[in-house]
Amino acid sequence: MQDFKFNIYDLSSFTHWVDVSLYSYCTPFWAMMWEMIIIGVAMLLFYAVIGLFLVYAERKVCAFMQNRIGPNRVGPYGFIQTVADLVKLLMKELVIIRKSDKFLFYLAPFIVIIVNFMTMAAIPFAKGIHAIDFNIGVLYIMAISSMGVIGVLIAGWSSNNKFSMIGAMRSGAQIVSYELSVGFSLITMCVLAGSMQLSTIVEGQSECWYIFQGHIPAIIAFVIFLIAGTAETNRGPFDLAEAESELTAGYHTEYSGISFAFFYLAEYINMFIIASIAATVFWGGWMPFHISGLAGFNNIMDFIPPFIWYIGKTFVIIWIMMWFKWTFPRLRIDQLLTLEWKYLLPINLVNIILMALIVLMGWHF
Amino acid sequence: MKSFIKYISDIFSGVASLLKGMRVTGKYFFSPRAIVTQQYPENRHKKGKKKLEMFDRFKGEVIMPHSENNQHKCTACGICENNCPNGTIEVISVMNIGEDGKKKRALDKHIYRLSMCSFCALCVKTCPSKALAFSQEFEHAVFDRKKLIKILNKPGSTLMKGIE
Numbered sequence: 001m002q003d004f005k006f007n008i009y010d011l012s013s014f015t016h017w018v019d020v021s022l023y024s025y026c027t028p029f030w031a032m033m034w035e036m037i038i039i040g041v042a043m044l045l046f047y048a049v050i051g052l053f054l055v056y057a058e059r060k061v062c063a064f065m066q067n068r069i070g071p072n073r074v075g076p077y078g079f080i081q082t083v084a085d086l087v088k089l090l091m092k093e094l095v096i097i098r099k100s101d102k103f104l105f106y107l108a109p110f111i112v113i114i115v116n117f118m119t120m121a122a123i124p125f126a127k128g129i130h131a132i133d134f135n136i137g138v139l140y141i142m143a144i145s146s147m148g149v150i151g152v153l154i155a156g157w158s159s160n161n162k163f164s165m166i167g168a169m170r171s172g173a174q175i176v177s178y179e180l181s182v183g184f185s186l187i188t189m190c191v192l193a194g195s196m197q198l199s200t201i202v203e204g205q206s207e208c209w210y211i212f213q214g215h216i217p218a219i220i221a222f223v224i225f226l227i228a229g230t231a232e233t234n235r236g237p238f239d240l241a242e243a244e245s246e247l248t249a250g251y252h253t254e255y256s257g258i259s260f261a262f263f264y265l266a267e268y269i270n271m272f273i274i275a276s277i278a279a280t281v282f283w284g285g286w287m288p289f290h291i292s293g294l295a296g297f298n299n300i301m302d303f304i305p306p307f308i309w310y311i312g313k314t315f316v317i318i319w320i321m322m323w324f325k326w327t328f329p330r331l332r333i334d335q336l337l338t339l340e341w342k343y344l345l346p347i348n349l350v351n352i353i354l355m356a357l358i359v360l361m362g363w364h365f
Numbered sequence: 366m367k368s369f370i371k372y373i374s375d376i377f378s379g380v381a382s383l384l385k386g387m388r389v390t391g392k393y394f395f396s397p398r399a400i401v402t403q404q405y406p407e408n409r410h411k412k413g414k415k416k417l418e419m420f421d422r423f424k425g426e427v428i429m430p431h432s433e434n435n436q437h438k439c440t441a442c443g444i445c446e447n448n449c450p451n452g453t454i455e456v457i458s459v460m461n462i463g464e465d466g467k468k469k470r471a472l473d474k475h476i477y478r479l480s481m482c483s484f485c486a487l488c489v490k491t492c493p494s495k496a497l498a499f500s501q502e503f504e505h506a507v508f509d510r511k512k513l514i515k516i517l518n519k520p521g522s523t524l525m526k527g528i529e
Binding site: 061064065066067068069072323324326327328343347 | 376383386387389390391393394397399400401402404
């Protein structure tokens with residue numbers, strides 16, 4: 001058995017220690033089960049904390065952009081406001097819709113949540129904190145994260161309500177369109193990285209982040225990813241799926257209490273997932289900011305733990321997405337489709353060719 | 366070719382106009398001084414901060430301004446009482462005999478029921494001698510509704526000289 005080692009800069013020794021000690025105490029089957037339970041509980045806690053914090057952050061950011069103060073009564077600076085909101089939602093009645101499809105109606109929020117969990121499993125949070133490292137991690141994340149729309153469609157259909165249905169159909173059209181842009185901008189970065197494995201992608205950015213390595217096409221891909229990612233999470237200015245002024249609340253009109261909270265939380269976690277993919281692929285995930293040649297500067301940057309780097313980058317991208325939401329008005333459905341099919345897609349296709357050319361000629365840093 | 370140039374220029378002009386909007390909100394985000402919201406109970410008496418004050422034309426409650434010699438301008442003519450749509454005001458007058466032996470009406474009590482007032486300002490506007498005014502007081506909550514019945518003239522006050 002190994003000695004206990006906890007190194008904040010390299011958590012793989014800690015996770016390895018947990019793994020080895022579990023296998024030495026239990027049979028392999030139970031050791032694996034225990035590992036799954038530990039990871040699941042950790043993810044669940046992280047999910048709840050991040051979800052609550054993001055709701056608070058959204059309200060604060062929105063307030064500051066509109067010259068307001070935002071939540072400021074519950075706790076210092078209103079910090080426990082969202083906890084109070086959650087307690088309220090937990091205690092509220094679950095209204096049963098008489099003519100709804102009850103099984104699907106209660107299933108829909110869980111599909112959205114499960115999809116979130118499956119995506120989060122493949123995200124590298126820090127060195128060694130990475131639940132499962134597929135060799136096709138980017139493809140897996142792409143495939144799973146777009147499954148969330150099934151939950152949205154089920155919610156809209158089973159509510160037996162025309163507003164919910166319209167919202168769900170809009171969400172479907174939106175995902176089908178913008179999934180292309182997300183995919184193509186990630187493919188552009190995979191061309192540069194030469195790998196789809198997320199751990200390899202992060203390791204490849206130890207010298208310089210990919211957004212700087214790939215210069216022009218990487219920046220174009222990053223901007224397109226941000227736009228398409230915002231659209232994919234159904235957030236404003238692309239929030240046609242809920243569009244409160246037209247469809248009351250879209251697909252979750254009929255939901256109440258905790259099943260509404262699930263949808264609400266899932267929306268924010270989707271934003272977190274999109275932001276962490278952007279941070280991982282473009283900004284180097286947990287990799288500190290390094291400038292090759294400046295050893296002193298690099299050492300100072302290495303002093304900050306990788307998890308802080310990861311969270312910091314993710315929150316900067318989340319802040320940019322909130323900035324979008326609270327600046328731009330909502331698009332019409334035809335404007336939404338025009339933006340995707342006439343602008344983002346052609347630019348993206350040209351961008352891939354440009355990136356391939358740059359990689360072939362060795363013009364990247 | 367022309368349409369292609371338009372396509373490209375559309376992209377750039379679109380991005381430029383989006384950035385213009387983002388610059389405004391971004392500037393607001395990073396300038397906490399731009400916040401216009403006031404936090405109510407805190408801005409009443411908090412040290413170092415400007416006390417909450419209402420603007421001049423704010424209709425807080427009807428008052429009767431008195432001079433430093435405890436003199437008011439009310440002649441007890443009752444025009445405010447007649448004009449009031451809610452029956453808020455009740456003017457009680459007394460008949461005094463003046464120095465020249467003539468009977469003269471004077472104000473005894475000007476009763477103002479704040480609980481019935483709709484702040485329409487008809488009393489203040491129609492007062493011929495400008496005896497009534499609005500104060501900037503806005504915290505009217507009390508625990509006893511009797512406290513909402515106010516007598517506007519101060520005890521022992523007299524009519525200002527030169528007002529008939």
